[in-house]
Amino acid sequence: xxxxxxxxxxxxxxxxxxxxxxxxxxxxxxxxxxxxxxxxxxxxxxxxxxxxxxxxxxxxxxxxxxxxxxxxxxxxxxxxxxxxxxxxxxxxxxxxxxxxxxxxxxxxxxxxxxxxxxxxxxxxxxxxxxxxxxxxxxxxxxxxxxxxxxxxxxxxxxxxxxxxxxxxxxxxxxxxxxxxxxxxxxxxxxxxxxxxxxxxxxxxxxxxxxxxxxxxxxxxxxxxxxxxxxxxxxxxxxxxxxxxxxxxxxxxxxxxxxxxxxxxxxxxxxxxxxxxxxxxxxxxxxxxxxxxxxxxxxxxxxxxxxxxxxxxxxxxxxxxxxxxxxxxxxxxxxxxxxxxxxxxxx
Amino acid sequence: xxxxxxxxxxxxxxxxxxxxxxxxxxxxxxxxxxxxxxxxxxxxxxxxxxxxxxxxxxxxxxxxxxxxxxxxxxxxxxxxxxxxxxxxxxxxxxxxxxxxxxxxxxxxxxxxxxxxxxxxxxxxxxxxxxxxxxxxxxxxxxxxxxxxxxxxxxxxxxxxxxxxxxxxxxxxxxxxxxxxxxxxxxxxxxxxxxxxxxxxxxxxxxxxxxxxxxxxxxxxxxxxxxxxxxxxxxxxxxxxxxxxxxxxxxxxxxxx
Numbered sequence: 001x002x003x004x005x006x007x008x009x010x011x012x013x014x015x016x017x018x019x020x021x022x023x024x025x026x027x028x029x030x031x032x033x034x035x036x037x038x039x040x041x042x043x044x045x046x047x048x049x050x051x052x053x054x055x056x057x058x059x060x061x062x063x064x065x066x067x068x069x070x071x072x073x074x075x076x077x078x079x080x081x082x083x084x085x086x087x088x089x090x091x092x093x094x095x096x097x098x099x100x101x102x103x104x105x106x107x108x109x110x111x112x113x114x115x116x117x118x119x120x121x122x123x124x125x126x127x128x129x130x131x132x133x134x135x136x137x138x139x140x141x142x143x144x145x146x147x148x149x150x151x152x153x154x155x156x157x158x159x160x161x162x163x164x165x166x167x168x169x170x171x172x173x174x175x176x177x178x179x180x181x182x183x184x185x186x187x188x189x190x191x192x193x194x195x196x197x198x199x200x201x202x203x204x205x206x207x208x209x210x211x212x213x214x215x216x217x218x219x220x221x222x223x224x225x226x227x228x229x230x231x232x233x234x235x236x237x238x239x240x241x242x243x244x245x246x247x248x249x250x251x252x253x254x255x256x257x258x259x260x261x262x263x264x265x266x267x268x269x270x271x272x273x274x275x276x277x278x279x280x281x282x283x284x285x286x287x288x289x290x291x292x293x294x295x296x297x298x299x300x301x302x303x304x305x306x307x308x309x310x311x312x313x314x315x316x317x318x319x320x321x322x323x324x325x326x327x328x329x330x331x332x333x334x335x336x337x338x339x340x341x342x343x344x345x346x
Numbered sequence: 347x348x349x350x351x352x353x354x355x356x357x358x359x360x361x362x363x364x365x366x367x368x369x370x371x372x373x374x375x376x377x378x379x380x381x382x383x384x385x386x387x388x389x390x391x392x393x394x395x396x397x398x399x400x401x402x403x404x405x406x407x408x409x410x411x412x413x414x415x416x417x418x419x420x421x422x423x424x425x426x427x428x429x430x431x432x433x434x435x436x437x438x439x440x441x442x443x444x445x446x447x448x449x450x451x452x453x454x455x456x457x458x459x460x461x462x463x464x465x466x467x468x469x470x471x472x473x474x475x476x477x478x479x480x481x482x483x484x485x486x487x488x489x490x491x492x493x494x495x496x497x498x499x500x501x502x503x504x505x506x507x508x509x510x511x512x513x514x515x516x517x518x519x520x521x522x523x524x525x526x527x528x529x530x531x532x533x534x535x536x537x538x539x540x541x542x543x544x545x546x547x548x549x550x551x552x553x554x555x556x557x558x559x560x561x562x563x564x565x566x567x568x569x570x571x572x573x574x575x576x577x578x579x580x581x582x583x584x585x586x587x588x589x590x591x592x593x594x595x596x597x598x599x600x601x602x
Contacts, residue, residue: 051511052511053507053511072510073507073510073511074510074511074512074513074514074515075513078511079511079512080508080511082504082507082508084504086504086505086507086508087505087508088505088508088509088523088527089501089505089527090526090527090529099509099512099514099522100512100513103509103512103513103514103518104513147508147512148511148512151512151513
């Protein structure tokens with residue numbers, strides 16, 4: 001029904017390019033894990049390695065404690081919801097959903113009733129006699145999900161399952177996915193490049209870039225206290241302000257930010273400032289500012305501004321619609337994350 | 347208006363050019379007389395009746411059907427398997443393999459027939475309908491391979507991957523997913539092979555001995571001179587070929 005995933009030191013090389021560069025990842029049984037990253041970051045390669053469609057060049061993959069390297073896809077306790085759904089066009093929905101059960105030798109009558117249950121689970125009851133060509137994109141997505149879940153996999157792999165849907169449908173389906181995951185209990189591993197989707201669904205969020213894991217953990221932790229500059233910039237909006245350690249404190253052009261620092265005196269750091277860290281309240285004030293741009297967003301006003309004290313950095317503030325940006329805007333210094341500046345600018 | 351008339355006349359000429367020989371052949375198969383040449387003396391079914399009463403001709407017709415169906419089935423199986431192997435992309439030097447399989451399409455049937463004849467002699471295999479069928483498998487496998495290759499693409503590859511993911515072994519992947527997905531192409535390849543085998547003369551002539559196929563039988567009939575009976579056989583053969591081609595067209599239309 002469900003299984004834990006252990007990935008250790010997995011690399012994957014395609015010719016001269018390194019798609020995965022030593023990935024370690026553990027996903028608890030029954031968790032909803034989302035792999036998030038830009039295209040080419042290695043997240044799909046990692047999913048293929050879990051599903052049995054690619055082998056790691058080196059490293060170990062275990063599902064439920066069993067070594068998976070070299071085990072063909074057909075023999076793994078995983079199933080996949082493919083990006084293009086890959087439904088069987090010549091079969092009815094019942095036969096599509098029942099295909100995996102047929103491969104496991106279940107009798108026709110039994111698998112048809114099970115397939116009908118699965119279709120009901122994804123909200124397509126009574127559509128069993130239709131064919132994939134008769135369905136909308138969202139419906140196909142549901143059939144692909146039902147088909148993959150019908151065999152009760154320990155681990156369900158989802159390769160950008162919502163990528164082809166329009167925005168509204170995507171938001172509906174992501175809630176649906178979460179509900180279904182809770183009800184079947186399997187471990188879900190979901191690949192996406194949509195950070196909003198990732199934060200909404202994940203129990204465990206894994207941010208990837210250039211074949212490495214940049215950060216992993218509960219979405220709230222990753223958002224509030226990202227472990228790397230890439231993770232900070234990829235998830236939500238972030239402004240980066242240079243800092244330097246002085247007397248155990250990170251000092252920036254806008255004052256002391258973050259908590260006490262253990263790095264040696266003079267270490268260069270980066271302060272990561274979220275739009276919501278700028279508000280009228282306690283903390284170092286911005287002082288005189290120049291407003292570059294204001295966007296009305298209904299409940300909020302998004303203001304792009306520059307503090308005269310730190311003229312090289314554009315800051316973004318989300319202000320209540322009736323608050324005008326002014327010199328009394330202050331930084332919520334305790335919420336700001338500080339990262340060592342190792343010179344990379346991504 | 348003039349433009350339309352010119353176009354129509356042009357089209358009529360083209361069709362006349364293509365179909366006049368067949369029409370004349372068919373017309374004189376109904377000749378009430380001993381020679382299939384103008385003038386047309388009247389309508390008679392006598393020659394058709396004679397064809398159907400000719401045991402050798404009917405035996406040859408049955409032989410032809412057997413050879414056509416058996417060789418086409420085998421050619422299709424080989425072509426399909428080869429196309430699938432090339433399409434998976436897992437094969438090293440897939441481009442070379444593709445070229446090597448399709449190259450015989452450009453070799454003349456006479457050369458293939460002579461080559462096969464020499465090879466069979468070398469191996470001490472006697473000539474029979476079976477050797478004719480082998481010859482037809484040789485000429486039709488590249489065709490079946492080309493048609494199957496064109497039908498296999500990302501859609502079939504993805505569906506195959508999904509089937510494997512759901513626990514299907516390779517045989518069931520092919521039988522339950524790949525073949526049904528490209529069924530129109532498989533049908534088209536099979537029927538085209540049947541028509542080619544059905545009409546084929548030179549290989550059938552070189553590789554057969556006592557049991558012969560229809561074109562070879564007709565050829566021996568022709569040696570005794572022109573006669574409305576040959577016209578009758580010809581028009582019957584044409585009808586069967588036309589039906590097969592029609593079936594191919596219908597299969598292709600169903601795919602769209």
